[in-house]
Amino acid sequence: MYAWRALTHMHFFAGVLVPFFTDWGGLTLPQMFLLQAWFFLWVFLLEVPTGAVADRFGRKTSVVCASACLLAATAIYATGKGLPRYFFAEFIWAASAALASGADEAMVYDSLKAAGDEDRSKRALSLLSSFDIGSIAFAAPLGGLMAARWGVQAALLAMLVPFSIGLLLSLTLREPPTGEEGARPGYREVLTRGVRYFAAHKPLRALAFDSVTIGMLSFMTIWLFQPRLKELGLGVGVYGFVTAALTLSQIAVMSNSDAVERFFGGTRRYLIWSAVIPGLAFLALPFATNPWAACALFVTIPAFGMSRSVLISNYMNKHIGSAQRATVLSTVGMGRQLMGVAVLPVVGLLTKISLPWTFAALGASILACAWASSVEEAHLS
Numbered sequence: 001m002y003a004w005r006a007l008t009h010m011h012f013f014a015g016v017l018v019p020f021f022t023d024w025g026g027l028t029l030p031q032m033f034l035l036q037a038w039f040f041l042w043v044f045l046l047e048v049p050t051g052a053v054a055d056r057f058g059r060k061t062s063v064v065c066a067s068a069c070l071l072a073a074t075a076i077y078a079t080g081k082g083l084p085r086y087f088f089a090e091f092i093w094a095a096s097a098a099l100a101s102g103a104d105e106a107m108v109y110d111s112l113k114a115a116g117d118e119d120r121s122k123r124a125l126s127l128l129s130s131f132d133i134g135s136i137a138f139a140a141p142l143g144g145l146m147a148a149r150w151g152v153q154a155a156l157l158a159m160l161v162p163f164s165i166g167l168l169l170s171l172t173l174r175e176p177p178t179g180e181e182g183a184r185p186g187y188r189e190v191l192t193r194g195v196r197y198f199a200a201h202k203p204l205r206a207l208a209f210d211s212v213t214i215g216m217l218s219f220m221t222i223w224l225f226q227p228r229l230k231e232l233g234l235g236v237g238v239y240g241f242v243t244a245a246l247t248l249s250q251i252a253v254m255s256n257s258d259a260v261e262r263f264f265g266g267t268r269r270y271l272i273w274s275a276v277i278p279g280l281a282f283l284a285l286p287f288a289t290n291p292w293a294a295c296a297l298f299v300t301i302p303a304f305g306m307s308r309s310v311l312i313s314n315y316m317n318k319h320i321g322s323a324q325r326a327t328v329l330s331t332v333g334m335g336r337q338l339m340g341v342a343v344l345p346v347v348g349l350l351t352k353i354s355l356p357w358t359f360a361a362l363g364a365s366i367l368a369c370a371w372a373s374s375v376e377e378a379h380l381s
Contacts, residue, residue, distance in 0.1 A: 001128060008163060014136050014139060036344045037341050039090040050101070050103075060107070062099045074159050101333040206373070207312050224355065267311070275304075275369065282297075
């Protein structure tokens with residue numbers, strides 16, 4: 001699973017996302033954000049049904065289908081341009097994301113549980129995400145160099161190679177037991193049971209709200225740092241290396257989660273500070289006119305604001321039974337996608353007014369969500 005996640009996150013175009021959509025694809029920033037909202041809308045619509053597919057037909061089936069859709073979407077993107085084509089590609093990519101969401105983490109957690117290694121889940125899930133973002137950190141600078149030498153389309157074409165290998169690798173995965181192999185319920189029962197399980201579980205709802213809101217608002221950094229660095233005079237050749245720094249900062253925090261929690265005085269205090277720090281960083285960005293100071297703030301935001309979702313996922317898993325795991329995690333994913341559908345168009349419109357005002361609005365929103373969080377110490381045990 002580590003290798004599969006690394007291969008399917010070999011995003012060579014990550015360091016030139018905005019130039020790809022705007023300079024090569026001809027989109028405006030609001031159109032780019034609208035396209036991403038469309039992606040999140042379809043992940044939202046497909047999240048629970050695909051999670052139920054994983055619970056009913058197996059996590060491996062879901063992961064294999066996710067790989068196939070990812071390869072198809074990339075091929076569509078790499079071989080043409082135009083907003084209608086991009087909408088179709090994002091739909092296929094959304095299907096891939098929805099099929100993988102919950103199923104991949106459920107495979108890891110249930111495999112550990114079956115082996116009697118459930119106490120390793122926090123480390124394993126953190127490492128799983130570290131392979132994701134570590135792969136992006138490796139690929140983004142290379143993609144920037146490819147784009148500078150052969151154009152941004154080359155970065156897309158290059159992604160077809162690791163994605164094809166990832167599809168082949170997914171076929172070799174082994175399905176972990178869930179404890180109900182002999183009497184699996186029907187599709188509709190799996191779907192409704194998983195959603196009801198989440199709706200009736202107060203700790204899960206509190207953890208999900210905290211993870212979804214702070215994580216999605218911090219995620220806006222990925223789409224906003226390149227336009228801001230362009231305003232401050234940095235060229236496209238730097239973007240891939242900044243992307244790598246954004247991802248490596250998350251790995252640094254996730255791989256030392258126990259030490260970081262101790263530094264802040266416990267898990268609950270860490271969750272508070274890991275929301276406050278990104279909020280303050282966003283508020284400071286309008287005043288950071290030095291490009292390298294802006295880079296430091298951009299790196300800080302995902303280091304805390306995005307890495308915390310992995311820690312929260314570990315505690316959510318402890319409240320979920322194996323048979324409902326993929327569906328419940330997908331239900332949480334639905335909230336994340338719905339948040340993206342709501343936030344992305346608004347952010348796109350704000351960019352037409354001013355990037356500094358956009359940063360200020362995001363910072364204030366993160367601090368407001370941190371204040372509204374209802375996570376208690378009891379939810380983390």
